Amino acid sequence: xxxxxxxxxxxxxxxxxxxxxxxxxxxxxxxxxxxxxxxxxxxxxxxxxxxxxxxxxxxxxxxxxxxxxxxxxxxxxxxxxxxxxxxxxxxxxxxxxxxxxxxxxxxxxxxxx
Amino acid sequence: xxxxxxxxxxxxxxxxxxxxxxxxxxxxxxxxxxxxxxxxxxxxxxxxxxxxxxxxxxxxxxxxxxxxxxxxxxxxxxxxxxxxxxxxxxxxxxxxxxxxxxxxxxxxxxx
Numbered sequence: 355x356x357x358x359x360x361x362x363x364x365x366x367x368x369x370x371x372x373x374x375x376x377x378x379x380x381x382x383x384x385x386x387x388x389x390x391x392x393x394x395x396x397x398x399x400x401x402x403x404x405x406x407x408x409x410x411x412x413x414x415x416x417x418x419x420x421x422x423x424x425x426x427x428x429x430x431x432x433x434x435x436x437x438x439x440x441x442x443x444x445x446x447x448x449x450x451x452x453x454x455x456x457x458x459x460x461x462x463x464x465x466x467x
Numbered sequence: 468x469x470x471x472x473x474x475x476x477x478x479x480x481x482x483x484x485x486x487x488x489x490x491x492x493x494x495x496x497x498x499x500x501x502x503x504x505x506x507x508x509x510x511x512x513x514x515x516x517x518x519x520x521x522x523x524x525x526x527x528x529x530x531x532x533x534x535x536x537x538x539x540x541x542x543x544x545x546x547x548x549x550x551x552x553x554x555x556x557x558x559x560x561x562x563x564x565x566x567x568x569x570x571x572x573x574x575x576x577x578x
Contacts, residue, residue: 458510461510
């Protein structure tokens with residue numbers, strides 16, 4: 355099983371809403387990532403978790419709050435987002451930070467209205 | 468390098484021809500490279516990888532070539548099929564750091 359599952363697939367939220375994106379993998383991977391991808395652009399790294407600890411925060415605004423409840427799950431909590439935050443949010447996992455081939459989920463298409 | 472244009476570079480090839488997608492990477496110390504394929508509405512899918520101590524690696528219908536002298540990576544797809552139509556990203560990794568995606572190339576397969 356090389357699958358990373360993201361829910362929901364689509365999300366529309368208002369600027370005052372609080373929502374969460376979820377990501378799950380059962381490959382035993384110990385590194386998990388959140389990426390943001392705008393149209394016609396490559397994915398941009400947001401956060402990296404290694405062994406359930408936040409390893410990298412690429413200067414992401416605090417309205418995005420990651421959480422790693424266990425080695426299989428990764429959440430991204432969203433609050434007070436702006437319309438420019440509308441994008442495809444991708445979750446990925448890799449065996450660890452040394453073996454770096456990352457497997458991506460299908461993404462959550464987020465629209466902020 | 469960075470892409471600041473509104474449009475992805477596009478490569479159009481006839482079905483059955485070979486495709487060559489190029490990528491210039493930025494960090495001469497990068498030691499690992501990956502090619503990803505991203506179809507519309509989907510997440511990136513791993514295609515093939517290569518370490519910096521190699522200059523060529525082959526997979527099924529795909530070959531990656533690495534030229535460290537000029538910091539250039541290429542992906543060759545043999546007998547291109549309609550299902551190969553997608554955006555292709557190269558990614559470079561420097562040990563201990565996180566990988567950086569290139570700007571991407573859209574491959575369009577013509578019937």
